Amino acid sequence: MWNMEQFVADCRTAVDQDASHKSVAEVVDRAMRDPASVTQALGEPTESGIIPIYKSTDLTIVNVIWKPGMTVMPHNHEMxxxxxxxxxxxxxxxxxxxxxxxxxxxxxxxxxxxSTGQCAPLGKDLIHSVTNPIPKLTGAIHVYGGDFFEAERSEWDPENLTEHAYDMAKVRSLFED
Structure with missing residues (x-):
């Protein structure tokens, strides 16, 4: 049975031992081998949201729930x-x-x-956009190698693909609408 407190502790230990994503990727991969257990521990998603689980200067863990058809513009993380x-x-x-x-x-x-049960690392310099293409909520655990909520980073206008400062309030409103 997946346990959120143990998952946070395991991620914290992984980052303390190795500042790269590699050890954390192993922790996330273990969790995703039993996605039903993660769902049971977190609860079946009922609405979209960015739900913080853990936050420090070198590690953030977030439960991200994407509504059907939702797309977040291209952005980077700088971590x-x-x-x-x-x-x-x-x-x-x-x-x-x-x-x-x-x-x-x-x-x-x-x-x-x-898809359900899969995980992937994203490099520090990666730029990506994200879409939930299916007609139901998607639940994901996102683990970041830094303070996701305070980091200065960029987003790109989805129409003309020009760079601007990342607007966390705008992103949060996408999940709330």
Whole structure:
């Protein structure tokens, strides 16, 4: 049976022993081997949200629940992340900066779909957008190698792909609408 307090402790120990994402990825991978247990411990998602589980200067753990059809614009984290899906699906488009573009534009560079029970690391410099393409809520545990809520980072306008300062309030409102 998955236990949130033990998961936090295991992530905390992993970061204390190895500041990279590698040890945390092993912890998340173990949890996602039994996604039903994670769902049982957290509760079946009933509404979208960004629910903090743990936050420090070098580690943030968040329960992210995506509503059907929801898309979050391209953004970066300025820290590594490990994403584990405990229910539903999350489609990621990966982006790269267009060389010498004065407005910081990006272009698509790849994609990856994550389904229930899967997890994936995201590098510190990665830019991605996320969509829940299915007609039900998607639940995911996101683990970040830093303070996700306070980090200065960027987002890109979804229409013209120009870079701007990340707006956490705007992102939170996407989950609340």
């Amino acid at each position: 590594w992340a490990v994403i584990g899906i405990y229910g539903g699906r999350e489609d990621n488009i990966f982006w790269r900066r267009v060389a010498d573009d004065p407005e910081g534009r990006i272009e698509a560079a790849g994609a990856r779909a994550l």
